[in-house]
Every structure is written in C-alpha cells, then in structure tokens.
Amino acid sequence: MKKYLIGLTFSLFTTIAFAQEKNKRIAFEVDGICEMCKLRIEKAAIGVKGVKYAVWDIPSHKLSLIIDERKTNPMIIKTAIVAVGHDTKELKATEEAYLKVHPCCRYRDSTVVKDMH
Amino acid sequence: MKYFRNITCLIVLFSQLLQGQENVTGTVFARDDTQESIPLQGANVYWMNSQIGTMSQEDGSFSIPFDKEYSSLIISYIGFRTDTLKITKPKNLIHFLTPSNELDEVEVIKKRDALQKTFLSSQNIVNINSDELLKAACCNLSESFETNPAIDVNFSDALTGTKQIQMLGLTSPYLLITQENIPMVRGASQVYGLTYTPGTWIESIQITKGAGSVINGYESISGQINSELVKPFTDPALFVNGYANRNGRLEFNTHLNMKVTDSWSTGLYLHGNKRDTKVDDNNDGFLDVPLGDQINILNRWQYQDTEKGWVSFINFRYLRDDKQVGQTIFDPDTDRFTSNAWGSEIDTRRFDTSIKIGYVFPSLPFQSMGFQVAFSDHQQDSYFGLNRYDIDHESAYMNLIFNSIIGNTQHKFKTGLNASYDGYIENVNQQLFNRIDRSVGSFFEYNFDNLETLSLTAGVRVDLHNLLGTFVTPRFHLRYSPWENSSFRMSAGRGKRAANIFAENQQLFATARQIQLLNTDGKVYGLNPEDAWNYGVSLLQGFTIGNRNGNISADFYRTSFREQVVVDWENPLEITFSNLDGDSFANSFQLELNYELLRNLEARTAYKFYEVKTQYQTGLLQKPLQPRHRFFANLGYVSTPKADGSQWRFDYTLHTIGSQRLPSTETSPQEFQLAAFSDSYSLMNTQITKVFSKQWEVYVGLENITNFTQEAPIVSAGDPFGAYFDTSIVFAPIMGRMYYAGFRFTLL
Numbered sequence: 030m031k032k033y034l035i036g037l038t039f040s041l042f043t044t045i046a047f048a049q050e051k052n053k054r055i056a057f058e059v060d061g062i063c064e065m066c067k068l069r070i071e072k073a074a075i076g077v078k079g080v081k082y083a084v085w086d087i088p089s090h091k092l093s094l095i096i097d098e099r100k101t102n103p104m105i106i107k108t109a110i111v112a113v114g115h116d117t118k119e120l121k122a123t124e125e126a127y128l129k130v131h132p133c134c135r136y137r138d139s140t141v142v143k144d145m146h
Numbered sequence: 147m148k149y150f151r152n153i154t155c156l157i158v159l160f161s162q163l164l165q166g167q168e169n170v171t172g173t174v175f176a177r178d179d180t181q182e183s184i185p186l187q188g189a190n191v192y193w194m195n196s197q198i199g200t201m202s203q204e205d206g207s208f209s210i211p212f213d214k215e216y217s218s219l220i221i222s223y224i225g226f227r228t229d230t231l232k233i234t235k236p237k238n239l240i241h242f243l244t245p246s247n248e249l250d251e252v253e254v255i256k257k258r259d260a261l262q263k264t265f266l267s268s269q270n271i272v273n274i275n276s277d278e279l280l281k282a283a284c285c286n287l288s289e290s291f292e293t294n295p296a297i298d299v300n301f302s303d304a305l306t307g308t309k310q311i312q313m314l315g316l317t318s319p320y321l322l323i324t325q326e327n328i329p330m331v332r333g334a335s336q337v338y339g340l341t342y343t344p345g346t347w348i349e350s351i352q353i354t355k356g357a358g359s360v361i362n363g364y365e366s367i368s369g370q371i372n373s374e375l376v377k378p379f380t381d382p383a384l385f386v387n388g389y390a391n392r393n394g395r396l397e398f399n400t401h402l403n404m405k406v407t408d409s410w411s412t413g414l415y416l417h418g419n420k421r422d423t424k425v426d427d428n429n430d431g432f433l434d435v436p437l438g439d440q441i442n443i444l445n446r447w448q449y450q451d452t453e454k455g456w457v458s459f460i461n462f463r464y465l466r467d468d469k470q471v472g473q474t475i476f477d478p479d480t481d482r483f484t485s486n487a488w489g490s491e492i493d494t495r496r497f498d499t500s501i502k503i504g505y506v507f508p509s510l511p512f513q514s515m516g517f518q519v520a521f522s523d524h525q526q527d528s529y530f531g532l533n534r535y536d537i538d539h540e541s542a543y544m545n546l547i548f549n550s551i552i553g554n555t556q557h558k559f560k561t562g563l564n565a566s567y568d569g570y571i572e573n574v575n576q577q578l579f580n581r582i583d584r585s586v587g588s589f590f591e592y593n594f595d596n597l598e599t600l601s602l603t604a605g606v607r608v609d610l611h612n613l614l615g616t617f618v619t620p621r622f623h624l625r626y627s628p629w630e631n632s633s634f635r636m637s638a639g640r641g642k643r644a645a646n647i648f649a650e651n652q653q654l655f656a657t658a659r660q661i662q663l664l665n666t667d668g669k670v671y672g673l674n675p676e677d678a679w680n681y682g683v684s685l686l687q688g689f690t691i692g693n694r695n696g697n698i699s700a701d702f703y704r705t706s707f708r709e710q711v712v713v714d715w716e717n718p719l720e721i722t723f724s725n726l727d728g729d730s731f732a733n734s735f736q737l738e739l740n741y742e743l744l745r746n747l748e749a750r751t752a753y754k755f756y757e758v759k760t761q762y763q764t765g766l767l768q769k770p771l772q773p774r775h776r777f778f779a780n781l782g783y784v785s786t787p788k789a790d791g792s793q794w795r796f797d798y799t800l801h802t803i804g805s806q807r808l809p810s811t812e813t814s815p816q817e818f819q820l821a822a823f824s825d826s827y828s829l830m831n832t833q834i835t836k837v838f839s840k841q842w843e844v845y846v847g848l849e850n851i852t853n854f855t856q857e858a859p860i861v862s863a864g865d866p867f868g869a870y871f872d873t874s875i876v877f878a879p880i881m882g883r884m885y886y887a888g889f890r891f892t893l894l
Contacts, residue, residue, distance in 0.1 A: 052509060052510055054509060058242075059586060066596065067527050068597060071597065072597050072598070075556055075597070078553075080553050081511075081512070081551060081553070081554045081555065082511065082512050083554075083555070088227070088243060088244075089227065089244055095509075095510065095511075
C-alpha cells in the first residue's frame with residue numbers, strides 16, 4: 030500500500046514536471062513609477078534566459094511575462110529584477126541596488142511617488 | 147461534556163467546510179507607504195451583472211456565495227483601482243488593491259507632434275498623421291507633402307498640372323509607394339496615381355528614406371511612402387468635406403461608417419471633383435489647369451476579433467478620372483486627332499480590390515501572421531495632340547508574412563513570400579507593346595533591439611522574375627544612440643525595377659519630339675532593368691531650450707545606378723531612351739531644424755542640396771529641371787482648444803527653389819531657345835482653419851501668395867503642330883495666386 034502511494038506521488042510529480050510549458054504566461058507585481066522604470070524592469074526581465082516577452086504596465090505595476098518554464102522560473106526573474114533595484118512581493122531589492130535607480134524612480138519614497146502623480 | 151464540546155467543534159467545522167464549498171471567501175488588502183499590508187474594511191465585493199454582493203469586514207475578510215452563473219468577481223474601493231477577478235470555483239482569495247490616481251489626477255494630454263521623427267526605429271522614418279495632412283487642405287495624396295521637407299513636390303508638365311514627387315533627388319518611379327503596404331502607384335498609374343487617393347481618405351503616411359524593408363518587394367530604390375487609409379472601425383460615423391477654389395475646382399467627400407455586428411464594420415467613402423472653368427491667365431492660348439472630373443468610390447469592410455486575434459480588411463474601389471487639356475479653343479468632339487487645334491484627353495478607369503487578413507496568436511502577442519492579396523485593373527485611353535497613348539495594366543499581388551521572435555522579443559524576425567503578376571498592353575501611336583511581368587520571391591528580415599541604444603534590421607530577399615532574372619536584394623539598417631535624445635543611422639540596400647518608359651514619361655507625348663529607343667536587346671522595351679544601390683547616414687538630435695522641444699537632423703544619401711534607363715531630351719527634336727553607359731548617381735544632403743518657437747508655434751526649416759548627374763549623350767550632366775538648392779520653412783500655430791473643441795489653426799509654408807538646369811535648346815532656332823538655367827524663386831502658401839466645435843470647421847487658404855509664375859511655359863505655343871512645340875519644360879508654377887475655401891463636418 031505504502032509503495033503504491035509512493036508510486037502515485039512520483040507519477041504525480043512527473044506529470045507536473047512534464048506540464049512545464051514552452052509559452053507560459055505569468056504576471057506579478059513589481060514596484061516602480063515611470064517610463065524609465067518600465068524600461069529598466071523590462072530589460073532586466075528580458076535579459077533572463079527563457080523570458081520571451083516582458084511588458085510592465087505603469088498604472089497597475091503588473092509585469093506580464095511569457096516564459097519557457099523549462100528554462101526559467103518566476104524566482105529567477107524576480108532575482109534579476111531586484112538586482113536592478115525594483116521590489117517584488119516576495120523579494121525586495123537591497124538598499125544598494127535601490128539607490129542605483131534614477132532619483133526620480135525612487136518608488137519607496139512617498140514624496141517622489143506623489144510628485145509623479 | 148468533553149464529548150459534547152468535541153461534537154460542537156466538529157459541527158462548526160463541518161458547517162464551515164460546507165460553507166467553504168459554496169462561498170468564495172477572501173481578504174482584501176492594500177499597502178501603506180511602508181509597503182505593509184493593511185486590511186481594507188468596507189470594500190465592495192460583488193458578482194458582475196448580478197444582485198449578489200457583500201462588503202469586507204473590519205479585518206478585510208469577506209464571504210460571497212458562489213454561483214456558477216457568474217464568473218467575474220469585482221472588488222472595488224474608493225481611491226483604488228477596481229479589479230475584476232475570474233472565479234470559476236469556490237475558493238479562498240487574498241487580494242491586494244492598487245491605489246488609483248484617477249481621483250486627484252489632472253489629465254495631462256501629451257501633445258502629439260503632427261510630424262514625428264522616430265528616435266528608436268532602425269529605419270529613417272517620418273510619420274505624418276492626420277493633423278499634418280489638414281495643414282494643406284487639398285486634395286489628394288500628391289498634395290499631402292507640401293508641408294514636409296522629406297519629399298519635394300515638382301511640376302511635371304505644362305499641361306496636366308499633375309504634381310510629381312521626389313525623394314533624395316529621384317522621381318517617384320524610384321520610390322515604392324504603397325497603400326497599407328500593398329504596392330500601389332506603379333506601372334500604368336505611375337504618373338497620375340498619387341492623385342487617385344483623396345486626402346480625406348488618408349489616416350497617416352509613413353515616409354522611409356533610403357533603402358526600405360525587403361518585405362514589400364525589391365522595387366524601392368530611394369525610399370518608401372506608405373499611406374494608411376481611414377478605418378471603418380475608428381473613422382467617424384459621418385464625415386463631409388467640401389472645397390472650392392478660384393480656378394473653378396469643386397470637390398466633395400463623404401465618409402459613412404457603420405458597425406454591422408460586434409466584429410464587422412463597414413465604410414463607404416465617396417469622392418468627386420470637377421473643374422469645368424477654362425483658365426488661361428498667361429494668355430498663351432493653352433489651359434493653365436486641366437478641365438476634369440473624377441469619381442472615386444471606396445467600400446471597406448473591417449473585421450476585428452481581438453479575443454481570438456483576427457483582423458481583416460476587404461476593399462473595393464472604383465475610379466473614373468477624365469482630364470482635358472490643351473488649347474482653350476480645343477473641342478474634343480470636332481478637333482480630336484486633327485490639326486484644327488491642339489488638345490489632349492486622358493481618361494482613366496480603374497478597379498481595385500484587396501483582402502488583408504491578420505492573425506495574432508492570442509497567447510503569444512509577439513507572434514503573428516499576415517496575408518494580403520490585391521488585384522487591380524487600370525485602363526487609360528489618351529491622346530496628346532496627334533500622339534496616341536493607351537495603356538491597360540492588370541496587376542495581381544500576394545504577400546504572406548510570418549512574424550515571430552528568436553529567444554525573446556529583442557530578436558524579432560519576419561519571413562514570408564511575395565508573388566506578383568503584371569500584364570501590360572500599350573498602344574503607342576498604333577505600335578503595340580505587350581509585356582507580362584511575373585515574379586515570386588521570398589524574404590527574411592531580422593531585427594535586433596537592445597531596448598535602448600542599439601537596433602538593427604537586416605533583410606534579404608531572393609526573387610525569380612521572368613524578365614529581371616533571379617536576383618538577391620539585401621537591405622541593412624542600423625540605429626545607434628550614443629547619448630540622450632540622439633539617433634545615428636546608417637542604411638544600405640539594393641533595388642531593382644523594370645522601367646515603364648512610356649507610362650513614366652507620358653508628358654513627353656505632349657511635345658513634337660521624336661521618340662527613339664536606342665537599345666533593342668534588353669528584356670523590357672529592348673532595354674535593361676534598372677538596378678541601383680542606395681547608401682545613407684543620418685543624425686537626429688533632440689533638444690530642449692526654454693522648456694520647448696526641438697530637433698535637428700542632418701542626412702546624406704547616395705544612390706548609385708548600375709543599370710538605368712536614361713531618358714535623354716537634350717536634343718529639342720527628340721527624346722531617346724537608352725541603357726546607361728557611364729555614371730549615374732544622386733547625392734542628397736538635408737539639414738533640418740524643428741523647434742517650438744513660442745508656445746503653440748512650431749517652426750520647421752530645411753535646407754536641401756542635390757547633385758543628380760547622369761551620363762547623357764552630350765556628357766555627364768545634372769538632371770534637367772532638378773534644382774541643386776532648396777530651402778523650406780513652415781510655421782504652424784495651433785491655439786489651445788477650448789472646452790467645446792473650438793480653436794484656430796494657422797499655417798504658412800515657404801519653398802525656395804534654386805536655379806535649375808534646363809534641357810539644352812542650343813540647336814533650336816533663336817526664338818525657341820531657352821536659357822541654360824532657370825532663375826531661382828520662392829513660393830508661399832498659407833491656410834487658416836477655424837474650428838467651431840467637434841463637428842464643424844472651415845478653412846480658407848491662399849497658394850502662391852506672391853503670384854509667381856513661369857513666363858511662357860510652353861515652347862512654340864503659337865505653333866502647336868510645329869517641330870519645336872514642347873510643354874515639358876516647366877520649372878515654376880503656371881497657375882498664379884489662388885485662393886480656396888472649404889469645410890469639414892464630423893459626426894462621431
């Protein structure tokens with residue numbers, strides 16, 4: 030019985046493994062403000078191997094991606110995005126990376142954000 | 147007791163579980179300034195198109211009964227963006243609302259330049275939108291370029307007054323003119339074709355300088371002009387335009403658009419123009435402008451299903467264009483083909499149809515397919531004095547394109563197939579010329595864009611043509627932005643075409659010249675196909691002075707012919723067509739400055755230098771009627787529109803045209819001799835538009851303000867059947883000062 034269960038679990042895992050899509054649509058939030066942020070975020074995302082398409086929407090802060098799941102996953106992309114100074118929900122950019130963005134892109138600073146809107 | 151408590155727990159648990167199966171539960175959060183999650187109390191949660199709704203509790207939680215009938219759950223809260231979630235089964239959600247700026251946001255409408263130079267594209271493209279087209283009221287595509295320095299407008303002959311356009315010093319046969327990317331003004335319609343697209347039908351124009359893209363074929367040599375027509379889906383329900391000018395030209399346009407179903411829209415566009423007043427201001431006995439009428443009908447169908455990714459256009463067009471020119475005393479019914487009086491009629495009937503189908507893969511926005519088929523039948527019956535010229539041109543064109551990416555969207559490619567068929571039947575003074583051109587080609591174009599500083603496009607195509615042979619056309623474009631607001635561009639490419647010598651040089655029938663074909667071994671009228679390379683560099687720099695934007699650009703292009711059909715009219719008694727034997731090139735330099743001088747006052751200036759030389763029988767000479775220097779200036783003022791949409795628009799354009807070499811008349815008798823060079827002169831046009839509301843606007847305009855005209859544009863006008871009669875040497879306007887007025891009515 031136990032063996033049977035293990036087998037079942039394994040087969041479940043393998044199906045998950047096989048369900049990795051070549052053109053998977055994913056989206057998550059990335060903090061940012063302006064056109065300049067958009068370019069920086071999209072460039073960082075598209076620079077990740079396996080990311081085919083990246084569009085960041087300024088008002089909703091939503092980054093829409095099409096990725097090859099066999100080559101990348103959302104965590105790798107988020108790592109690349111925080112590396113250029115933009116926060117995601119799970120990963121936050123280091124202070125060092127954050128300070129590298131242009132002063133008018135400082136999305137953590139509420140006065141900057143207010144100025145933009 | 148313990149037992150009882152356990153049971154109660156179980157019941158509570160069960161009821162919650164049961165509830166959980168029927169309800170959608172969740173919590174609504176927002177983020178504060180420090181990115182901390184804070185629960186939102188009082189957020190509205192409801193099913194779209196239903197009465198079922200709830201509000202979130204103090205802790206942000208909510209619970210709403212699930213119903214299979216509804217799948218869109220809406221969560222809204224004042225000050226936040228309303229979100230719609232797709233819910234197909236009961237579940238537990240955690241949802242963050244994004245603060246909305248709509249409430250306190252001041253609407254900032256970014257002013258869109260009427261003439262846009264692109265900083266990012268690898269090709270040197272100028273985009274003209276409908277605002278720019280309204281600057282010069284009239285009338286058709288050939289007149290749409292008067293306010294734009296990239297294109298030069300020339301006068302082709304003293305008779306028809308048809309304006310010819312040039313780019314980089316080369317006339318329109320060396321430009322690829324497309325309508326919605328289907329080659330259009332070519333073959334039989336080469337000379338008059340630009341006048342067959344009414345101005346109000348045009349939505350925008352894209353001008354590409356230098357070697358174009360390989361996608362639309364191999365014919366473009368000095369550039370490409372693409373016009374986009376208005377689309378039934380976006381064009382107003384009703385549009386009416388009327389125009390009248392001092393020379394008796396009346397023009398009328400209507401657009402009717404309607405939505406047939408959610409996905410189908412249709413538009414019916416009617417154009418009519420008429421000129422029946424005889425004008426002869428210079429008293430040479432010849433009409434200064436032709437009499438004529440044109441009826442032009444276009445029916446478009448547009449299909450659009452954005453969810454499934456399909457877009458389609460189906461077009462049908464019929465054109466009837468009749469022109470009469472020549473002596474004012476000429477009456478076609480009695481004088482046709484006689485030497486009673488000199489006259490000419492050019493009657494054209496044309497039918498066009500095209501289908502365009504586009505598909506964007508819904509899950510892959512970067513991948514798409516496009517398919518176009520077009521068919522046209524063009525019949526022109528004409529005579530020029532005693533010369534007769536008829537042409538019937540049937541054309542079919544097919545293009546299939548597939549767009550996708552390699553790896554990611556920084557590397558794009560386009561690939562596909564073209565096929566075309568052109569059948570010509572020409573009657574030149576009872577001599578028949580029949581020709582069939584057939585070609586198939588395939589292309590591949592790669593585009594790299596690093597999203598910032600560098601982009602390049604490299605394309606190649608291979609074509610199999612029954613007369614031009616099998617050949618390869620490479621095209622290359624590079625854009626590099628070394629610093630902010632700059633674009634440095636380079637391009638190189640080859641173009642090849644079969645010259646339709648008679649159709650392209652029809653104005654020469656209105657002379658007494660003898661037509662001579664010097665070569666007879668080639669495949670096209672005994673001549674070889676034309677073959678040229680075009681190279682270009684350009685620099686565009688944007689700047690801001692005193693809060694106002696401007697840009698400066700300089701470009702240099704060289705077109706170098708390896709094969710060309712040389713049209714030699716240096717002998718006043720004849721015109722010869724021969725293969726190029728020697729050099730032929732066109733160098734062009736342009737310096738352009740655009741700046742907003744004062745608020746709402748835009749200035750555009752350009753200086754252009756052309757060196758266009760060809761080996762004629764008498765030597766390597768500058769092309770006749772080609773000024774070496776040109777200066778252009780345009781001032782446009784647009785007042786800030788009031789709330790009801792009313793505003794004023796003023797526009798002023800200056801063209802200074804340098805001295806032009808005239809074809810040699812040395813061997814003519816004294817009285818028919820012309821100077822070797824024309825004088826330079828300036829032309830000025832202006833227009834004022836008053837917009838009353840979103841529905842109504844009226845405009846008045848004045849062309850050729852200084853009333854400059856060419857004295858005696860027709861050589862030997864007094865003896866039109868004599869040996870030296872020539873109407874082709876025109877270097878300045880024949881028509882003097884001319885005023886016009888018109889209105890536009892739009893119903894959305």
